[in-house]
Amino acid sequence: MASFDPKKWLLNSDGAGDQVVKAPAFSLTKVLTIATPLLTIVVGLVGDYMKDKEINWAPSHIVSLALGVLALVAIISAADLIARGVATAATVTADGAARQPASLSTFATPLKASRISVNPNVDVKIAAISSEHPPRFLCVDKKGNATWESETDLNFTPDA
Known part of the structure; x- marks a missing residue:
């Protein structure tokens, strides 16, 4: 007892x-x-x-x-x-504040990548990167949906 x-x-x-x-x-x-x-x-x-x-x-x-x-x-x-x-x-720390990046850098020309955290892989453009460690990437798919992804969830593709 x-x-x-x-x-x-x-x-x-x-x-x-x-x-x-x-x-x-x-x-x-x-x-x-x-x-x-x-x-x-x-x-x-x-x-x-x-x-x-x-x-x-x-x-x-x-x-x-x-x-x-x-x-x-x-x-x-x-x-x-x-x-x-x-x-x-x-x-x-509030849950939302913990997810908010302290600062971010945007790209003039978005980088190409595919999001491998979903099946099948989804082609995305990376519009920004956070200053967190490890960094997270702001990904925008073809429908315009934006998500924050880690480097392990992405496969970067070279510009062709």
């Missing part, structure tokens, strides 16, 4: 499931999930205590106090989620 480590659970480092927020940031939302029912009970007890002290609270006042506490919890939870999302974004 796996042991439960509250510290790992609160810091989102327990590796449970697919987590969108992967930064090891303190999860205030998890704490508030446990604390919210307790806070609601405390608000009710404070209302009863004040009633015994001859402070004339209407039931709507107690309900308003409870709703105010719950609204505060909701705002804190939203801020926590946004902060942990920003922390994750600072540590993880």
